[in-house]
Ligand SMILES: Nc1ncnc2c1ncn2[C@@H]1O[C@H](COP(=O)(O)OP(=O)(O)OP(=O)(O)O)[C@@H](O)[C@H]1O
């Protein structure tokens with residue numbers, strides 16, 4: 001496997017809310033994104049996925065406290081890089097973003113083409129608008145439409161073309177399939193997966209485990225700010241080691257529609273919960289039978305390329 005394009009080392013984000021209240025949104029996230037790979041970052045709403053993405057792009061609000069490292073191949077450390085570097089060298093050029101609800105990010109009064117051409121120009125992109133359209137499976141003639149004239153699937157393709165305009169090595173897609181019907185979910189994630197090539201990787205943030213199963217080569221499962229399990233997607237999804245991953249799978253239609261009882265803890269309570277219980281999932285853990293007891297250690301441990309916290313394989 002190639003050298004990682006992006007390596008996160010203990011990336012942590014806290015939001016300071018005043019009066020000593022803190023939201024622990026991301027805790028010690030350690031991940032590698034390698035060329036040719038599609039890494040799905042999955043987990044329930046509110047577990048910290050989008051905050052992690054915003055941290056990489058330098059788009060967090062002023063009350064965020066960020067720790068750890070996010071190293072790009074070539075040496076740039078994103079978390080300490082000045083805004084000038086992120087704006088001029090990283091966003092769009094090394095990391096292309098496919099935003100949630102793609103259509104709403106397009107300017108309504110201009111054609112898709114004029115927006116794509118402008119983006120290509122601003123990023124000194126190597127491909128022209130028609131070539132980018134072809135690459136994402138869009139008829140170049142559709143670029144001459146206004147956003148309201150594009151179907152949901154076309155708008156997704158335009159968004160992906162915009163993300164690819166600066167020929168980035170990393171495509172970061174935050175919930176690219178929200179609000180789409182199943183066939184369109186499939187088309188969108190397939191298209192994303194196709195952009196992962198020998199020199200490019202995709203980081204796909206989603207709570208849609210079925211979409212992740214369809215295209216991800218690697219998966220990282222987040223719960224209450226922490227990555228609790230990570231590894232090759234096929235292995236993790238066929239035989240999860242963490243009871244939370246198992247719980248997510250059981251909640252899928254083909255897993256029997258059995259949602260995990262209870263709710264994730266409030267992110268303001270995580271410090272206390274970890275002091276008391278060791279692991280943030282323990283309060284819901286006993287509800288998943290058939291797993292060895294929790295060690296109470298929230299650290300993600302590497303077992304030969306598969307990573308799991310608190311629940312080592314037996
Ligand atoms: N500026 C902020 N100040 C305080 N808390 C914040 C701020 N931004 C986000 N949060 C909190 O951080 C937590 C993680 O949010 P995040 O958006 O990363 O979740 P997510 O996993 O992406 O969920 P979803 O699937 O709903 O997008 C949430 O509890 C959210 O309320």
Ligand code: NI
Nearest residue numbers: 279282285294
């Ligand atoms: Ni546990």
